[in-house]
Amino acid sequence: MKKTTKNIIIALAVLLILGIAAAVLMLTGTPAEEEAESSSSASSEAAEKLIDRSITEVKNIVVESAESGETLTLLPTKSDPESEENDTFTIEGWEDEAVLTSNVQNLAIRFYSVTPSKEIGTVQNLSEYGLSGDGQYKGTVTYTDGTKDTIIIGSEAGESYGRYILYNDLVYIVPVSTYLTQSKYEFIDKAVIAIPNPVTEDAEGNETEGQPELESLHLSGTNYPQEIHMGLSDDEVLSYDITEPIYAGANSSKIDGLIEQLQNVTASGVVAVQATEDEIEKYGLDEPVAIAEYQISGEKHTIRLGEKTSGLYGMMVDDNKTIYTIAEASVDSWANVSLYDLRDGFIRLPYIKSVQKLTVTAADGTDVYDITRIEDEERSTETTPYYNLEVSKNGKEIEYDNYQPFYQMLLGVSLLNEDIREPEGDPLLTIRYDYFDGKTEEISFYADPNAERRCIATLNGQPTGAVRSTDIEAILEAKPILAKNQPVKDED
Known part of the structure; x- marks a missing residue:
């Protein structure tokens, strides 16, 4: 046998013996290892019942x-x-x-x-x-x-x-x-306000979740030298009206965002519980920058905002003395908004089928249009009647297809800004709406002495903002055309 082969066989034999010894140790363990494992097990068992x-x-x-x-x-x-x-x-x-x-x-x-x-x-x-x-x-x-x-x-x-x-x-x-x-x-729970959506139940007991309603809102504080009041509208187009400092329709999309932030209020943090007067003053809540007093779906709340630091306002809710912090983005719909941002972009949007009489007065005279509603039984439902309109002037029929475009021109006068100034002189145009429910509204337009292409608009005698004079001129040009029962073409 060669010497090399003999050495290989000896090495394999040694490895085999070492492998068997290792296996025996793994299966049986040494007395020292058994003692250590036993000690560890006893320690773990004792620790479980501390x-x-x-x-x-x-x-x-x-x-x-x-x-x-x-x-x-x-x-x-x-x-x-x-x-x-x-x-x-x-x-x-x-x-x-x-x-x-x-x-x-x-x-x-x-x-x-x-x-x-x-x-x-x-x-x-x-x-x-x-x-x-x-x-x-x-x-x-x-x-x-x-x-x-x-x-x-x-x-x-x-x-x-x-x-x-x-x-x-x-x-x-x-x-x-x-x-x-x-x-x-x-x-402390930072979910401060959570007003549920209203739920209605039909005769069979089926429940339906409705939309929240902002029944009232009063905005005040140092950010609001002119306090703002608003609430539900009885208008058939707009859901909400601003009642102070002016009377105007509210911007539906703006109010939807405002409701969302007032309905569910979650603070960013808490800085004081059962706050002292010093703590209230420290966070600017002795003189709030904004106060929202409101009622949504029958639930009333008051939110006060203090000073803003690093994007966070100090906040107190209702009569609770807890001072929270809340992110600016969580209150930006109401904390510091202008009246112009909250209001609708038009002076008034009366629904055409709600108006019983339309009176248009200008330098060339007064035109009065009487409207009769005739229910369309085929298109009406048990809960919602559908009306067709008949229009007349001084007892003579005015075609609805001529009347409707003129009416749209009246509604289409949009506001340019919230520059609220008292008008001077006589109005260029006055529009009076008499509704089937007995309510009346009157809008007048005056030449603005400070701006050549602007007019000042009033609603029910109150200044409500500035409009383009070209919109008023278009109505004045169309007024005698409709009076003759001729087609009126809206420039838009």
């Missing part, structure tokens, strides 16, 4: 933070008045506040039901674990039987998830609540 109490045994829990200096006393309470026993926690002194009790319970349970992930044991230098003195946090649980448990919480553990704790002179690693390191204000 503290094992129930909420019904807890009188209170006091949590102290060395870093913030805050002390919270957690009290067992009922999540529902119908509950037979305490099943959650609140914060002492805040029993009447909007506390997120489930979050408080998440913090509390880690003090009376403790399962460590690892036992460190006795250590010589507690400061290495952040446990010297009262550590970073200290929790004291007082039970209803008079006994107590005290846990010192130190720094985050490096080798495992959780923090080091000291309990009965032994050090452990324990998972802690994420709410331990948060401010006490994080326990």
Whole structure:
């Protein structure tokens, strides 16, 4: 046999013997390893029952933070008045506040039901674990039987998830609540207002969710030297009217966005609970920049905004003394808007089939158009009648196809700005609407002495803004044409 071959066979034999020895060790283990495993198992088993109490045994829990200096006393309470026993926690002194009790319970349970992930044991230098003195946090649980448990919480553990704790002179690693390191204000609910949509029920009990209605709104504060009032409209086209400082239709899309922000209000944060006068002044809420007093779908609220800092307003709601912060983007629909932004772009939009009499007065005389509504039974429904119109002037028929374009010209006069100034002299044109329901409205247009191509418009005697003089001139040119029952062509 060659020497090389002999060496290979010897090497293979050695490897085979080592492999068998390794397998035996894996299957049987050495006495030293068995002892270590047994010790580790016993330690783990003992650690599972560090503290094992129930909420019904807890009188209170006091949590102290060395870093913030805050002390919270957690009290067992009922999540529902119908509950037979305490099943959650609140914060002492805040029993009447909007506390997120489930979050408080998440913090509390880690003090009376403790399962460590690892036992460190006795250590010589507690400061290495952040446990010297009262550590970073200290929790004291007082039970209803008079006994107590005290846990010192130190720094985050490096080798495992959780923090080091000291309990009965032994050090452990324990998972802690994420709410331990948060401010006490994080326990206040930031969902401040949530008005549900109205629900209607038919005769068969089927429910239908409707759209919210802004029944009233009053905007005031330093941003509103002229306070704005608005509410529901009885107009058949527009849903809302502005009633102060002028009377005008409201811009539907703007109001929809405003309703959305007032119906559901969620704060960005909380900076004070049961605020003092000094705290109210600190956040500018003693002289609010904007106040919204409103009613949506039967629910009333008042929101006050203070000073804005880094895009956040201080905010108080209703009579609550909690001071919140809220993002500018969450209140921009109402916090600092102009009257012109909120109003409709036209002076008035009366529905053509709501007007019983139309009176048009200018330098060339007054034209009065009487309208008769005739119900179309084929097109009407049980709840909504459909009308055809017959128009006459001085008893003579005016063709509807001539009347309608002229009426559209009247509605189409749009506002250029909210320059509210008293008019001078006599009006160039006056339009009076007499409605079937007995209401009347009157719009007049005056030459603007300060602007050659502008007219000042009034609604029911109140200045309402500036319009283009060319729009008025077009109506004045069309007025005698319709009076002769001839076709009127709208320039648009």
